[in-house]
Amino acid sequence: MIAILCNWIYVIFVSLGLGVGFSELSKKIFGYRIKRIDSLLMAGLAIATVYAQIFSLFTGVGMMANIVLFVCCILVYIFQGKNLKHCHFTSEERIKPEIIIVVAILVLLWAYFTSRGYMHYDSDLYHAQSIRWIEEYGVVPGLGNLHERFAYNSSFFALSALFSMKFLCGTSMHTMSGFFALVLSITALDIFKSWKNKKFLLTDYARVGLIYYLITIMDEVVSPASDYSIMCVIFFIVIKWLDLLEVSEKNTAPYALLCVLGVYALTLKLTAGLIILLVIKPLYHLIKEKKVKDTLIYLFTGLIVSIPWFVRTVIISGWLLYPFPALDLFEFDWEMNATGIELDAAQITTWGRALYDATLVELPITQWFPNWFKTTLSGTEKGLVLGCLICLIIYLFDFMMAVCKKRREQFDTLLVIGCILLSYSFWQCSAPLIRYGYAYVLLLDFLMLGQVLHRLGWNKMQNIVYFVLLLYGVYKVYAIGQYIYDTRLVHTYVKQADYGTYEMKSYNVGEYVFYYPASGDRSGYEFFPASTVKMDIELRGEGLEDGFRLRK
Numbered sequence: 001m002i003a004i005l006c007n008w009i010y011v012i013f014v015s016l017g018l019g020v021g022f023s024e025l026s027k028k029i030f031g032y033r034i035k036r037i038d039s040l041l042m043a044g045l046a047i048a049t050v051y052a053q054i055f056s057l058f059t060g061v062g063m064m065a066n067i068v069l070f071v072c073c074i075l076v077y078i079f080q081g082k083n084l085k086h087c088h089f090t091s092e093e094r095i096k097p098e099i100i101i102v103v104a105i106l107v108l109l110w111a112y113f114t115s116r117g118y119m120h121y122d123s124d125l126y127h128a129q130s131i132r133w134i135e136e137y138g139v140v141p142g143l144g145n146l147h148e149r150f151a152y153n154s155s156f157f158a159l160s161a162l163f164s165m166k167f168l169c170g171t172s173m174h175t176m177s178g179f180f181a182l183v184l185s186i187t188a189l190d191i192f193k194s195w196k197n198k199k200f201l202l203t204d205y206a207r208v209g210l211i212y213y214l215i216t217i218m219d220e221v222v223s224p225a226s227d228y229s230i231m232c233v234i235f236f237i238v239i240k241w242l243d244l245l246e247v248s249e250k251n252t253a254p255y256a257l258l259c260v261l262g263v264y265a266l267t268l269k270l271t272a273g274l275i276i277l278l279v280i281k282p283l284y285h286l287i288k289e290k291k292v293k294d295t296l297i298y299l300f301t302g303l304i305v306s307i308p309w310f311v312r313t314v315i316i317s318g319w320l321l322y323p324f325p326a327l328d329l330f331e332f333d334w335e336m337n338a339t340g341i342e343l344d345a346a347q348i349t350t351w352g353r354a355l356y357d358a359t360l361v362e363l364p365i366t367q368w369f370p371n372w373f374k375t376t377l378s379g380t381e382k383g384l385v386l387g388c389l390i391c392l393i394i395y396l397f398d399f400m401m402a403v404c405k406k407r408r409e410q411f412d413t414l415l416v417i418g419c420i421l422l423s424y425s426f427w428q429c430s431a432p433l434i435r436y437g438y439a440y441v442l443l444l445d446f447l448m449l450g451q452v453l454h455r456l457g458w459n460k461m462q463n464i465v466y467f468v469l470l471l472y473g474v475y476k477v478y479a480i481g482q483y484i485y486d487t488r489l490v491h492t493y494v495k496q497a498d499y500g501t502y503e504m505k506s507y508n509v510g511e512y513v514f515y516y517p518a519s520g521d522r523s524g525y526e527f528f529p530a531s532t533v534k535m536d537i538e539l540r541g542e543g544l545e546d547g548f549r550l551r552k
Contacts, residue, residue, distance in 0.1 A: 001115040007175050008111065008182075011163055016043030017073035020087075022047060024080050029297060032253035037087050038186040042236055043257075045159065045183070046264045046305065052158035053267075053308035056138035057315075061158060063167040082201045090189050091243075099189070106185045112484065115492040116177030120223035121522070123174075124500045125532070126150060127157065127224050128525035131172060134161035136528075141540060141547030142334025144317040146514075147531045148344045151317035151336060154226035155267040156307050168200075172525060173496055174224035180232040181214055182223050187239055188214070200465065202413065203242040205450035208469065209442035210235045215476050216438070219483060222497055230269040231439040237261055237275060238443055240415060245412050252291070256282040256298045263302045267309035270321065271436065274423045281415060284400045315547075317341075323348075334540060334549045352431030365429060370433065382435055384441050388424055391448040395421055397449070413451075420444050499525040509548075510539045 012119040019040030026121040027033040040498050048069070055065045067100055089099050120127070133150070134138060134157055141190035144151030156176065164172040191207045192199045211542055213235065217228055224504055258277040265272040286295045318335030320327045323345035346358035354372045355363065377385060395417060420443045427437035434441070453465070490497070503518040504527045515527040516534050522531035527545065540546045 001111050001496075002113050003169065003173065003495050004111045004178070005107070005164060007163065007173055008107070008179060010165075011175070011179055012041070014049060014069055014073050014163075015041045015313075015417040016084075017044065017076045018047040019044035020080050020083055021076040024083060026253065026257065030251070030256075030294065032251050032257075033083075033086060034089060034257075035086050037089050037304065038183050038236075039240065040087060041186075042182045042233075042261070045180070046261060049159040049264065049267070050305055052134075052162040053155055053312055056134050056158055056161075057308065057311060059444050061134050061161045062136075065162060065449055066165075066167075067119045069162075070327060089186060091193060102189065103186060106182060107189060109218075110178050110182040110185065111222070114175055114496065116487055116490040116497050117219040117222040119369075119497070119500060120220065120225040122149075123223045123225055124502070124522040124524045127226075127285075128172075128174075128499045129158045129523060129528065129530055130154075131161045131164060131174070131224060132525055132528050134158055135166055135172065137545050138547060139312050139516050140546075141315050141332070142318065142336070142537075142549050143547065144322070144336045145537050145548045145550055146529065148336065148340060151313070151319075151322040153313045153316055153322065154269060154307065155264075156226040156229045157224070158312075159468060160224045161490060163192050171495070174222070174499075175496065177217075177224060177228040177445065179223040180229045181217065184232045184235060186216060187236060189241075195466070200421065200450075200456070201242075201246055202447060202450045203246055205446040206235070206239045206242060206443055209439075210239065211476075211535055213438055213442055215480065217339035218480065219487075226269055226309070227435045230265060230272050231435075233261065233265045233268060234272060234275060234439040235443070237265065237278070241278065241416055242413075245416075251280045252285045252289075254292070256286070256294075260298065260301050260305060263305045263480050267306060269436075271426065272423070274426055275419055277419045277422065278415065281412065294496075334547050337550060349431045352433040352436065363548045377434065381441075384445055385428075387445040387448075388428075388441055391444050392421065392425075394448055394452065417444070417447050417451075420447070501526055501540060504530065505534075507534045509535075510542075511539060512539075512544060520532055 016037070019034065019042070022043050023034040023040060031446050034043060044138040051069060054063050055068075087217055088095055089103060109415060126147055129147065130150055133143060160174060160176050163176060164174065166172045187402065188207045188210050191211070194204045213231060221228055241255070241258055249255075255278075259276060259282060262272075262276045262278060265275055282298075283295075286298075310320060314320060314330065314332075316322075318330055319325060319330045319341070322336075323341045325341045328338070341360055344359040349361050350356060350358050353363075353368045354376045355361075355368055360368070373382060373385065395414075397415055398410070399418070401407070401415060422446050424437065424440035427440055465483055498516050499523055500522065502520070502522055504515040504523065505518050506513050506515050508514070512529075514535070515530040517523055517530075518533060523532070536551045537548045538551045540549055
């Protein structure tokens, strides 16, 4: 826990510095300054992720990457540090002592949660190994031939490698899931504004969904799984977008920048790509106002965010998008087998549908949905999914009425909920593991609930909703306290709980020793390089940095 706090001090120093630098650049170019600390941190995390990916194209992401980044941040603080005075935690301009106390408590809580808990199965399956490859080699041609899951190439692993601090403390820390949760906890603080103003806005319903999600994952953020970061980013984009609508923000810049963050979300997990449809609003205004220069700058920024990720995917797998072998644009000798890619995609899909048989991937939703609903969801999750199906009907009715009666004032809100609905639909019809789409489920339910309550006459039900939220809050505070009590004897108050260790077997590829599990398919972090089974591959050159290809 102490090590995590030290790690986060550095992460805050870097991400806040990068965020402030970007904010001042945005002020000069677009006339818009980012002021909220959570927004600055999120911008800094996105920039650090892009930086780590670019650095990985040339060498391992370790000490040298951090030295360069540290120097850049020092320069930002020297020349732009005075602009920190514009920063604040909540919608109020002044930083109040009670807010600082609340944030300090949140930091300690999330450091505690990140120090122990459930290490996700996939983290020992391939997350740990992915991060270690980035730490030591950056990116390696044909790495997907060693383990097909490496080809999923979440940019979150590059960020994790950047801040793992293995070169400093000897072990690879995995603190970034917890840090994303911490940043989003700060985003949720404005929920208290609704009580003060006696006005519960649509954004506050999204914040309630966010708080529910954060409490749900509190015992899992020790894992460097990309699912938590992408759900947090989706929540962040939607909440900030609704905030802008509620204050009637006329400047196109913040909307366009959130769309760039949507591109960043795509690099965290490709299935989040539909959130980019929010670009319809800023693009419409940019075209209407004939701001060609600004449009090109936003496009260029989006390309800067996405191109390193595309390049890494091509180098790792030989394909532009993985696992989509239909886009066969290259003929590299390390290209992964198309049949294997299709099988991997089918396995992911059928596993998410609780079918566990790749040959059933074409089974229609009417046949697999009932069993999936019955066997994979908890009672609460079943209620949430049923709510989403009801939301679909309500949304279609609202959309048709808005179009028919030309209610232009509703279009902005309908666009946001429509993007979430499409994201939910894609998740539901592809690989609907709940952790892949929790943000879509919760946002759709809570936002549509807010819409319905406002339509029925919010003022009449305000006290009832507050009472329900108070009961929920008391219950969750008790749940958090119970979890802390149950895990108090776990000895991770200094160091973070490490990856799992497993009995391994070895085999040779050229002069190098490779490992695979004696049983099961997980290898953890310690034995490197490792795969799930003994692979029939060969080196492309003399060293591991030259990559791998299938044996001819």
